[in-house]
Each structure stands twice: as C-alpha cells, then as structure tokens.
Amino acid sequence: MHILLRGRDIANIKELATYDKHDGFVGLKNALAMTPAEVIDVVKTSGLRGRGGAGFPTGVKWSFIPQHEPVKYVTVNADESETGTFKDREIMEENPYQLIEGSLICAYAIQAKAVYIYLRGEFWDIGDQLDACIEALREKNMVGENILGSGYDCEVYTHLGAGAYICGEESALLNSLEGYLGQPRVRPPFPAQKGGGLYKEATVVNNVETLANVPYIMREGAEAFKAIGTEQSAGPKVYCVSGHVKRPGNYELPMGATFRELLYDHAGGPLHQDRSFKAMLPSGGSGPIVPLTDEVLDTPMSYEHTAEIGTIIGSASIIIMDESVDITWVASKVTKFFAHESCGKCTPCREGTYWLDKVIDRILDGRGTAEDVKRIADVAENMAGTTLCALGDFAANPIIHTIRHFPDDFAQHVQA
C-alpha cells in the first residue's frame, strides 16, 4: 500500500467522495482540534524533512514563522523542473486532495491567510484539476471562511509559471508570484521572516511531496511516520527512476531502502541485458554523479547514507546510465541545462555556465586539450559558493564530479 501514490491502490481517489471515504480529511480534522503549536510539534516529532531537495526539517521550518504577525502565507512549490523529476506530477494528477489537505494543515499550523500553489506552466491542466478540487472543497466548507466550523479562514489558489527552472528556487518563486522577474532574492530576510516572504509577509514554502505526507502524519501520528525509514530520514519517498533501466517510473519506498532494491527489484535492472550500469545521478542534474558500484548499490537511500558516498538523495530524481554512455556527453547535457536556466543575475553563474558549455563542446568535438579539462574543473570549483542562489553550485557539480569519477571519459576526447 502506498502513502503518497495512493492513486495506484484506490481507483478514483482523485474524486472527492472517494478520497473522503478512504480516510480523507481525518488528518485535517485532527489538526483543527489541536492548537497550531501542537500541530507543529507533531510534524517536528515525525521527523519529516523537505522533499524539494534540501531536506530541511519541515516542522522546524513551520516553527520559524512568527506567530504574532497578522498576515502569513503558505506557498506550495509545484514547479517540478529538476531534470529527471516527475513525482509531484503523479501526486497531483492522481491524488490531488491529499496535497490540498496537507497544505491546509500547514496553513492552519502557521495560521496562514492563504495558500498559493505555484505550478510550472506546463502543468496547466493539473492547475485546472486543482482549481476544480478547491471549488469542491469550498462547497464542503473546507476552503474559505470558518473551515469546518473551526473559526479558521483560509483561501487556496493556483498560479502558473511559464517556463523557467529558476522559479523552483523559493525566493525566485515568490518574485515570480508577485509579478516580478523570477530571479532569486538576496537573503536574509528569509521567506519565513517578515519582509522575506510573499508580499513581504512571513511565508512557508514547501514542496508538493513534503505536504502530501502531512495528512498521514496527522492521521496516524508522528510515531507511525517515524517508524518508516531511518533514524535521520523518516517516512516514505517517491523515487523517480529514468534512463537505462527496464521499468522507468515512480516508485514509493521507505527512505533507507537501498539503490539495489529500487533499481533491480522495482525498476527491473539494466535496460539492455548485455550492458552493465555505469553511473547514477541520484538527484537529477543538480547533485553529484557517482559510479554505480556495488558499494553504491548497497547504500540506503537516506540523507545520511548518501552523504557518506559523496552525493545527495535530494529530490530522488535517479538517472541511470549504462556502460554505453560517455560521461563527457553527460557533463555537456547537464551544463547546457544550467547555462539555459541561469537567470543571469550574478556574474559567476551567468558567465561561468556559458563558458563551461562552450569549452565542453570543444572537448567533445575533439578540439580540446588536457589543459581545458583542468581549467573547467578550476572554474567550476571557483563558481561553487560564490553565487546568490544554489543554481551556481548545482552547475558546478556536474563538472567537478564527472571529471573526478570518470577522468578517462574526458581523456579519450583530448588524446584523440
């Protein structure tokens, strides 16, 4: 049985009546019977961490919101644009009420005035579906004034982006929602602080999958959630598997399941029988690449264990490459992504990604030198940590780690 991808177990759970029949809104009702501070405590105790990539403890994030501020917001990050990520899409397409319920619980916990769900523009049909869900909930008195007689008022809205990966970065998302260019803001103030959030009010920004976990926590309790997963990585996780496996797709497994279990038992092993796995990007284009060794395969998919093998689980966008793949080409693909998506606000990122892309192309063309390979590694090292937002670090990762782990793939181009 799934906790997040419940659309796979229960037909029509995207219909309100069906969702309602299968424990829908029990979590919300439990939350409304508690004080907001108590709800935050339950979520803190559950150990839930953000599924948007950074893994920040969710209850702690909510507790940063100053209680005395009269106006607060929740913004749901449904921008889902990281290369290799397609989990939020399935959650919202197949189980939309669970996301809205989780968002309402969050909103109640911080006493938000409204929830804005920021969807990437290409998800406009999901936006239409969510709008219909919101109206259906309004009729049942679960959106709007005096929700279920609790005295708490909250509106829920959707907003469409229009094609810009950077709008998944939370401060860029807020700018975009306010009708400004979708570029990151200088922090502090952080979104959770007065002055840093939506319309300068304190704001929680959470990923879709993060919030979709919350109804379960409020229904079954923090301990039940903690019982799933590992010490530092509680709960279930949706892993998006793409690339050279037999059965690509979303798989919901506990955090702490091993890569081997995911890739062999669920995704069916290598796509081509006669080719072995070579490399893995476990967190889309933005996290460090690793060689797919036995040691890596036996690593539990948790925040703490992936750190030990020099990478991250991030959003769990697991891209698999077999031995036919030239890792220099992978570095080029990923670099083109970041060069395209750099918002241009800071020089090291704007110029660095552009330049890295040109030099890797030159290397791939056979016109590069060993010196070029060394130089791009240096440039990437220098880019990391010097930029306004994490995209600069993301763009440095593919260069640094592909060269570190697969030097021969680069050497073959410069020797020829």
Next chain:
Amino acid sequence: MAIIGNPKYEERINHHLAKYETKRSAVMPLLFIAQEEYGWVNPAGVEEVAQILNLDPTQVKSIAGFYTMYSEKPKGKYWLHVCTDLPCALKGADEFYAWLKEELGVAEGGTSDDGMFTVEHVMCLAACDKAPMLQCNFRYVENLDQDKMRELLAKWRQEAAEPVSAGV
C-alpha cells in the same frame, strides 16, 4: 479582437485579479490570456495587459521575455516542444528530434513551410519515464516513436481546418 472588454475572457481576468494581493501578481495569467487571443504575445496584448494592471508596457514585456512559454513572435499552428534533456536523451530523444526536424524540413525554432508546425527543443518536462516525448500546444504527448509521430502529424494537419488556439 481585444482581451479588454472581450466577454470570452472577462470572468477569467476578474478571477485572476481577485486572487492576489496586488494587481501586478496577475501579469503571468494575463499574458497567457493575451497569448491565447493573439496566438503570441504581441505589442497589442502587452499594451492591454499593462493597461489592466496599471503597469508600464516595458515592464510587462520584460516579464514576457523572461519566460519560455510566452512567444514574442508569431509561430505555427502547432508548437512542438520536444524534450531533449538528459533522461530523454538517454532514450533516443536527440535522434528523435533530429528526425522530426528533417521530417518537417525545419531547423531548431523554425516553422514548417505550410505554417503548421514550430519545433523547439526544451528542458525536462517531468515525463522522463515516457521518452521520447513532447508537448504539442502544451499538451503532453508521450512514449513516441517515428511511426506514432508520423500519424500524429497527419492527424494534426487534418484537424488544422478547424480552429485550434495556440497557448493555454
């Protein structure tokens, strides 16, 4: 037609204006409406959006220019956005895209001679397990191959007699 005073959009425009704290926040949904009406984000659409929101047209134009889903030039009837990002490319998306361009006789970003198809490659569309894939006028078309694509092109050409709006 215009979008201001057009009964087709009145309710939607009012919905967007009501949903935010500031008028300015409605710039993105209104640009989508302008694109729907004119087929692209043309100067007239920019003017109207600016007028509705009390913004300067140059501000509206800069927003339109920042995002890839708004087109600042007219395009074909069908916009084909083919994903060639890494996971799709691992499943043959680059070859598929090269074939499609040849099939339509266009270069990257170009429009077929009959004005029917504009093709572009795009970054990950959150459908990596269904590669090769594309969006046609922002609708998902997944698990493609050359045969399927040929059929679709024929179907779209046939449908082209009926009015189809580009955009959301």
